[in-house]
Amino acid sequence: MAKNIQSLERAAAMLRLLAGGERRFGLSDISSSLDLAKGTAHGILRTLQAEGFVEQDPASGRYQLGAELLRLGNSYLDVHELRARALVWADDLARSSGESVYLGVLHQHGVLIVHHVFRPDDSRQVLEVGAMQPLHSTALGKVLAAYDPVAHSEALEADRKSFTARTVSEPDAFEETLGLTRARGYASDVEETWEGVASVAAPIHDRRRMPVGSVGITGAVERVCGEDGELRPQLIAAVRACARSVSRDLGAGRF
Structure with missing residues (x-):
């Protein structure tokens, strides 16, 4: 069995110590509590401080948890709440559409799948929670790029690889696609990422009316x-209704 990395274990123990205290800790307090040499403790603290996980009070020199941990914690809570609020609506969408349902959020210049409901039939399927999808070609990604300024910037800066002959990769054409997405309230992907596969997705907003994710269905083009090659209107309506329902549950109000 692989051994744990000692420096990471010590850093984790240090963060737990700072999280459990009601006051700031000095270097001596930390080193003695964790049975570490002062030089070792100071080195770990310096690294954590550089990453924003620990802050040092300029006046006393004592340490406390940093703002970066709060940001990461809020990110986890936001995704956790988003998934929890979407569970029932995603199940309903899968049943009504007969297709697979995906819930995605922006993560590391792509779309992270945080929830996946199987297509309601007996076909063999693979759970894709934790998988990453591109921002520029998938319906989930285009929705995020259209409504989230950070996702928009990341999509423009990324290498917009052409997966098929239909992939929109040129900057001007891509911006036009995002404008159409905002105007219609949904995004499409008809064989832009995978041959023979089509998707439609819509944005999810929170109580501040900020985009926090996207939900969509994916299935065979046919x-x-x-027959005209356009997305079926009833599926578009179902996806948009699902997105609105999840948004309302997150406090976005009616829209």
Whole structure:
């Protein structure tokens, strides 16, 4: 069995110590509490401080938890609440559409799948929670890039790889696609990422009306699109209704 990395274990113990205290800790307090040499404790604290996980009071020199931990914690709580609020609505969408449902959030220049409901049939399927999808070609990603300024910047800066002949990769054409997404309130991906696969997704907003994720369905082109090659209107309506329901549950109000 692989051994744990000692320096990471010590850093974790240090963060737990600072989290459990009702006051700031001095270097001597930390080193004695964790049975570490002062030089070792100071080195770990310096690293944590550089990453924003620990802050040092300029006047006393004592240490406390940093703002970066709060940001990470809020990010986890936001995603956790988003997924919890979306569970029932995503199940309903899968049943009504007959297709797989995905819930995505912005993460590391892509779309992180945080919830996946299988297509309600007996076909063999693979759970894709934790998978990453591109921002520029998927319906989930285009929705985030259209409504979230950070996702927009990351999509423009990224290498917009052409996965198929239909992938929109040129900057001007991509911006036009995002404008259309905002105007319609949903994004589409008809064989732009995978041959024979089509998707439609809509944005989810929180109580501040900020975009916090996207929800959509994915399936075979012949099921998701009509004979004219366009997305089936009833599926678009179902996805948008799901997104509005989750948004309302997050406090966004009616829109």
